[in-house]
Amino acid sequence: MTLSAPKRRKWLLPNRGFLSGASERLLEILDSEASEVLLQAGDILFDQGDDGDALYAIVSGAVEFSTLSSAGRKLSLDIMRAGAVFGEIALFDPGPRTATATALEPSRLRRLRNRDVLSQLAAHPDLAGDLLRLAGQRMRWMNTQLSEQVFLPMPVRLARKLLYLTPDGGDGRLSLSQTELAEFVGATREAVSKTLSQWKRSDVIDIGRGSLTILDRKALMLLAAPDIG
Numbered sequence: 001m002t003l004s005a006p007k008r009r010k011w012l013l014p015n016r017g018f019l020s021g022a023s024e025r026l027l028e029i030l031d032s033e034a035s036e037v038l039l040q041a042g043d044i045l046f047d048q049g050d051d052g053d054a055l056y057a058i059v060s061g062a063v064e065f066s067t068l069s070s071a072g073r074k075l076s077l078d079i080m081r082a083g084a085v086f087g088e089i090a091l092f093d094p095g096p097r098t099a100t101a102t103a104l105e106p107s108r109l110r111r112l113r114n115r116d117v118l119s120q121l122a123a124h125p126d127l128a129g130d131l132l133r134l135a136g137q138r139m140r141w142m143n144t145q146l147s148e149q150v151f152l153p154m155p156v157r158l159a160r161k162l163l164y165l166t167p168d169g170g171d172g173r174l175s176l177s178q179t180e181l182a183e184f185v186g187a188t189r190e191a192v193s194k195t196l197s198q199w200k201r202s203d204v205i206d207i208g209r210g211s212l213t214i215l216d217r218k219a220l221m222l223l224a225a226p227d228i229g
Helices: 024-033 114-123 127-151 154-165 178-185 189-201 217-223
Strands: 002-004 035-039 044-046 054-060 062-068 074-081 100-103 107-113 205-208 211-214
Touching: 024 107, 024 114, 024 127, 062 107, 074 178, 107 114, 114 127, 154 178, 154 189, 154 211, 154 217, 178 189, 189 205
Parallel strands: none
Antiparallel strands: 002 035, 035 107, 044 100, 054 107, 062 074, 062 100, 205 211
């Protein structure tokens, strides 16, 4: 992991994700105060339980978030890509990280520390609205994830997770085992394997060793719609 000193430069985040609605002023502050973090595949940005005091924004690459079960087994929680922001709660309430963040591929991030944000808020109180909106967006996203986990059938959850983890425009390939996919959607490996096998027979996906490839994204989008039988 390589860190560089904060320096003023053009903001490089894509116009999507949690920062897509941020004001130009907030982006300027992030640009001037943030430091750059470069990760290689397999690098750990932070471990579960580490002290957290910073927000991160992904410029390029992919970061996986995982936690350990009571039995010591790794549970994958999420994968975030360019445009995603995470760790924003630490801007307001620094504390232990609730998950481990690991780079899945060479990744470029921007880091903004709590102390720098507080100093800017003292000088520019109007920025609080932007930051609260970011936190509100994340809470809304978390509530949506919880609702889906509780109320949606497993095949719908699985289809949505596959679409989320393979951004439109890519090659549709996902390097995750069926056990890991089961952890993502809160289901058994057997149930996920049965569903994936059905989709493979319908030429919606192709299954490889420890990976799968989406062949028909439109069909998968229909499977992800709970009101379409």
